[in-house]
Amino acid sequence: MAGFEVYELTAAVLILGGALLVLLSAVSMLRAKDALQMMNVFSPAAGMGLPLVVIGIFVHLTGRDGFEWWTLMMAAVTICALVIVSSLASNTLARAVYQSGAPLDPATHPQDLADAGSGRQESAESTESTESTESTESGERTGRAASDD
Structure with a gap:
């Protein structure tokens, strides 16, 4: 750990944690039996994984360049946009899947x-x-x- 700063380690943990959530969500989507289940397992990636990556990038940039309000504002707007857009998109896609009459797994109770x-x-x-x-x-x-x- 001679060459690593604390902020680099923190940023790496946040980014890798977010990437792991996205990867696990992708694997879960491949195992889902119908489109509604796919939408359900996508939530951790969009709700936690991507914001963790953004926070990790913010920590890295702040540690490297020093604190800047502009970087904080960009990170906050990006995280808010991710949460809002992903929830609206998930809801819209799930309604479209349900209304389209796509076949559902019998275990799914919509x-x-x-x-x-x-x-x-x-x-x-x-x-x-x-x-x-x-x-x-x-x-x-x-x-x-x-x-x-």
Whole structure:
């Protein structure tokens, strides 16, 4: 470690860690069974891997050239853009995959939230139908009682 400065080691660890996350995400994408699973395993690369690489580059440049506001601002804007664009792109691509009717792995449950919501709607509908049935039955009883008199 004679020739390494602390900032170089820190930058190397950050950059290699980010690159490792990107590599693991790429390998996971190859193993995914459908497009929605591919979108899901892409998240660590875009959300953590690439920002770690940017932070590592910022640490390296700061250690080599000294602190500059311009470098900090570029790194912050780049990280914000990566997070925002990757989340929007992932959401848009996942919706497009789902709406296209692409085949899904049977283990993929894209409607977990919709199923939970429809369960509430079904229970509300069944409650309404039970109430209407009860009111109809009570009305028939009242009508029968009036006709019997």
